[in-house]
Amino acid sequence: MWQRLIYEFAIRAVSPVRCGANETEVVKTPDGKPVILGNSLGGALRAYLQQGGVRTEDIEKAMGGEVESAEEKKKFLPSRIYISDGMIENYSDGEKQGLPRQEGTAVNPVYGAAEPHQKYMLEYLPAGTTVNFKIESDVWAGAGKEHNDALQPAELEKLVATWANGFAGGQLLLGGQKSNGFGRFTLDSLQARVVFLDNSQALDRYIFGSREKPAMEDVPWQAMPQYPLVPQCAVTFTLQGVFPYGVYQAFPVTADAGAQAAGARREPLTGLLKKRDNKDNGKHKEGQEQAYYIPAASLKGVLRHEVLRLLGRMMSDTADQGCGKNLTDLFGGTGSPGKLTVHDIVVTGTPVAVNRDSRQTDLPIYIKIDRLTGSSYDSALKRQQEIQGTAVISLELAVKPADDGYLNYIFPLVYVLRRLGAGLIPLGGRTVAGLGQFLAPTVNIGAGEETWQIETGPELSTGNRRQLEMWWESFAGWCRQ
Incomplete structure (x- = not known):
């Protein structure tokens, strides 16, 4: 007999989520509410299965796609499941204040400097946003063999339980900017309802509506069969240190009320952006420490530039194509x-x-100097906000140890992070004036149960030196390939 299985997911963002309609704004309904489109959800769910090594036949049977026919011609197989749009449940704050936006600046990976006139702004859903969506499908639960090609209840349950585990473990990401830390969720609830379609009366009740709909019930997905996905090896890199002389980026900022009341100058003010969400109105006590941020894209550009320089020294002039391939493999x-x-x-x-x-x-106020005459420009004062304080730099490397291991990628990242922690690679802007120097005593690395603390200074412990040599050999072999 035929049944319709309806699953309702409630997932909650634990990081910002970027589902863009264009380069700036997120996708919204005609009445202005943000939404994650069903085709975007479907693409993420399919990609999660593919990256986990689930058989193509199992994915295509449920989700469709282009398949090879017996005549060696491609044909399109329609999806047997329906995935609704992801509706935002707690949008009241957004309606009143608007969604938060993150500003950033593009960094040239060749020169390691900010691209001129390449600032950007991204609207995003903040952490804590709850998204609800449905997955529905007609399945054949009968004993006869006349519908063997139909989707079976156990097949759909296995897919749903696999996706639920992916959300619960933070491995199933949605939206864009994933490499910049966006798109991570956790699972709040999973419920299901079964509608029996074994006769015309039941079909009429389902189509035309009935007040006697079966109630939604919690799904014990942890105890259900799941696809054995290829394990991911997560290697984390962390530096905890300070900006002793201050760090700066040229984003327009608003002076605080205390500075304005004290009669501070009114030149245009630029500096780092404050870390905030929808509920933060930016109010604070004068002199109180606050959280600012340097966008991940800026750090990623610096890392890419430094790794490119390292690869350039490792590879011959004729290996430019391989150098680019290795960079793409990592970044x-x-x-x-x-x-x-x-x-x-x-x-x-x-x-x-x-x-x-x-x-x-x-x-601080800086005066713009004419390079030809050596004199100052009239009305060319630049007032900027430089932040002194502590900072945390964190990266995650996700690889499949069964395929390619992770040793190839560790050395170039440790090499760059050690230089960062030693103050040799400044961050932000106006570095020629001494800003942006970052100091951290160690690079902290975690890979499963193994952890390392690699010194950033010239003196290395014997164990850490041997460990770096092992990572170096793996990296050098990767370059020679």
Whole structure:
């Protein structure tokens, strides 16, 4: 007999989520509410199965797609499951204040400097956003063999339980900007309802509606069969340190009320962006430490530039194509997500203050100089907000140890992070004036139950030196390939 299985997922974002309608805004319904489209959800669910090594035949039987026929011609197999749009449940704050936006600046991977006039702004769904969506399908639950090609209840249950486990474990990501730490969820609930379609009366009740619909019930997905996915090996890299002299980026910011009340100058103010969500109105006590951030895309550009320089020294001039392939393998490219996820650098501190006289403390002001005459421009004062404080840099490397291991990729990342922690690679803008130097004592690495703390200074312990040599040999072999 035929049944309709209806599953309702409630997932909650634990990181920002970017489902873009264009380069700036997220997808919205005609009445202005954000939504994650069903085809976007379906693409993510399919990709999760494919990356986990689920057989193509099992995926196509439920989700359809282009398949090879006996005549060696491609044909399109329609999907047997319906995936609804993901509706945003807790959007009341967004309706009042608008969705948060993240600003960033593109970094040239060749020169390691910010691209001119390449600032961007991304609207996103904040962490804590709850998304509800349905997966429905007609399945054949009868004993006869006349519908053997139909989707069976056990087949759909196996898919649903696999997806539920992916959301619960934070492995199934949605939307864009995944390599910059976006799109991670957790599973709040999974419920199901079974509608029997074994006769015309039951079909009429389902189509035309009935007040006696079966109630939704919780699904014990942990105890249900799941597809054995290829395990992912997550290697984490963390630096905890300080910006002792201040760090700066040229984003327009608004001076706080305390500075304005003190009669601070009114030149245009630029600096780091504050870390906030929908519920943060930016109010704070004067002098209190706050959280700022350097966008992950900026850090990723610096990392890519430094790894490119390292690969260039390792490979011959005729190996440019291989160098680009290795870079794409690690950082991703067009049509390839890459293995590295970079998170925003969170800076906790206060703006640098300058004592100009006994009555006033102000932010740094720079005067623009004419390079030809050596004199200052009229009305060319630049006032900027430099942040002194602590910061955390974190990366994640996801690989399949059964296929390619992870040793190839560790050395170049440790090499760059050690240089960052030693203050040799400044971050942000105005680095020629001494800003952006970051100091961290160790690079902390975790891979499963194994952990390492690699010193950033010139003195290495004997064990860490041997470990770096082992990673180096693997990296050198990767380059020679």
